[in-house]
Amino acid sequence: xxxxxxxxxxxxxxxxxxxxxxxxxxxxxxxxxxxxxxxxxxxxxxxxxxxxxxxxxxxxxxxxxxxxxxxxxxxxxxxxxxxxxxxxxxxxxxxxxxxxxxxxxxxxxxxxxxxxxxxxxxxxxxxxxxxxxxxxxxxxxxxxxxxxxxxxxxxxxxxxxxxxxxxxxxxxxxxxxxxxxxxxxxxxxxxxxxxxxxxxxxxxxxxxxxxxxxxxxxxxxxxxxxxxxxxxxxxxxxxxxxxxxxxxxxxxxxxxxxxxxxxxxxxxxxxxxxxxxxxxxxxxxxxxxxxxxxxxxxxxxxxxxxxxxxxxxxxxxxxxxxxxxxxxxxxxxxxxxx
Numbered sequence: 001x002x003x004x005x006x007x008x009x010x011x012x013x014x015x016x017x018x019x020x021x022x023x024x025x026x027x028x029x030x031x032x033x034x035x036x037x038x039x040x041x042x043x044x045x046x047x048x049x050x051x052x053x054x055x056x057x058x059x060x061x062x063x064x065x066x067x068x069x070x071x072x073x074x075x076x077x078x079x080x081x082x083x084x085x086x087x088x089x090x091x092x093x094x095x096x097x098x099x100x101x102x103x104x105x106x107x108x109x110x111x112x113x114x115x116x117x118x119x120x121x122x123x124x125x126x127x128x129x130x131x132x133x134x135x136x137x138x139x140x141x142x143x144x145x146x147x148x149x150x151x152x153x154x155x156x157x158x159x160x161x162x163x164x165x166x167x168x169x170x171x172x173x174x175x176x177x178x179x180x181x182x183x184x185x186x187x188x189x190x191x192x193x194x195x196x197x198x199x200x201x202x203x204x205x206x207x208x209x210x211x212x213x214x215x216x217x218x219x220x221x222x223x224x225x226x227x228x229x230x231x232x233x234x235x236x237x238x239x240x241x242x243x244x245x246x247x248x249x250x251x252x253x254x255x256x257x258x259x260x261x262x263x264x265x266x267x268x269x270x271x272x273x274x275x276x277x278x279x280x281x282x283x284x285x286x287x288x289x290x291x292x293x294x295x296x297x298x299x300x301x302x303x304x305x306x307x308x309x310x311x312x313x314x315x316x317x318x319x320x321x322x323x324x325x326x327x328x329x330x331x332x333x334x335x336x337x338x
Contacts, residue, residue: 039070040077063090067097075099079138083107085121092130100126103138116156127161138168138192157187168192190217196226208235215242224250233258241268248274255281262287266294274299281305285312292316298323 013021041058058066067073074096081087083106091100107118123135139157157166166187171194193214195206207230214220220243231239233256240249241264249272251257257280269275273296277283284307291300300316302308303326317325 038075038077039066039073040080041066042080060087060090064092072096075101077101079103079106081106083118083122084110085113085118085125088122088125088129091126091133097133099134099136101136101138103140105140120156120160123161123164127163131163133163135164136167137164138170139166140170140172142172165189168194170194172196187217189219191219192222193217193220194222194224196224206231208232208238211235211239214239217243219245221245222248224248224252225254226250226252228254229256232256233261236261237264240265244268244271246272248272250274250276251278251280252276253279255279258282259284259287262290266290269294271296273297276301277305278302279304281307283308285309288312288316292319294320300324301326 009021041063067076076091076097076099079101081102083102085107091097102119102122104116104119107115107122109115110118113121123137126133126135137160160166167189169187169190169192206228211228211231212235214223215238223243223246231254236254236256240261246269249269257277259282262277262283263286272294275291275294275297276299278301281304283302283305288308291297297320300320300322301324302313
């Protein structure tokens with residue numbers, strides 16, 4: 001069978017089946033390898049001289065050999081690797097490689113640079129030697145990193161080289177800081193956003209003026225927000241109504257979610273598959289008809305909403321084909337006191 005035909009066949013196989021097909025013979029190994037466009041290698045840590053316990057893990061200097069063997073590879077996923085800036089020297093432009101996926105917390109501090117400085121140096125080196133390779137960056141930041149690397153601002157991320165596209169942003173346990181720190185509208189390529197403030201803070205870091213910036217993230221597919229007490233129902237509508245590509249939405253302890261918000265956003269949620277509205281205690285049975293009308297919905301979480309009756313949620317479960325349905329309602333007629 002010609003190599004081009006085998007490459008086409010490989011594109012329809014799962015990774016495990018691709019590996020098995022490569023073992024048939026030399027010609028199949030060569031042809032199947034051409035059809036594998038995405039790789040996620042297991043790599044040894046570049047820190048220290050200890051030998052990996054996993055003999056199947058590659059050394060970083062073997063990356064070039066890997067890309068030569070899989071010359072059709074277009075995307076290299078390094079989100080599970082431990083990395084430093086020096087790792088960039090092993091990633092050169094060649095063959096079909098066009099995109100590399102990395103995570104900010106994969107970079108480890110060295111004696112001369114912080115973890116974020118290692119990330120900066122990595123992207124700058126890669127841009128210099130392979131300017132056509134796009135870096136998809138998943139950013140995971142906690143409160144400690146804000147104090148050490150970001151100085152209560154996301155500006156260092158905005159200043160990364162032009163070939164770096166921040167596709168995911170996670171801000172965890174962030175205490176109240178100036179609103180400009182959440183000016184996420186700078187990240188036009190963002191597809192996933194997760195913001196969780198500190199639950200017991202008296203003041204929220206996000207208010208209506210900041211929340212409406214989310215409406216500018218037209219590519220956003222996954223959004224998770226927790227403990228937003230200062231965003232009004234009007235602010236929620238202004239920030240969410242423009243997000244027409246959402247596949248997953250999580251709102252936990254977002255206290256101003258009302259029936260009106262849910263009904264107004266119904267048309268926007270045509271692609272929504274997973275919806276979590278936990279502890280949004282202003283919701284009543286009037287919003288349940290919206291969930292029944294969402295064509296792609298398969299996961300629904302409504303725990304902690306005391307004004308939703310058990311009878312109403314049972315009706316939703318009966319009428320909507322859900323893979324997962326989690327509820328924590330009360331008997332019909334009971335109400336939760338807040």
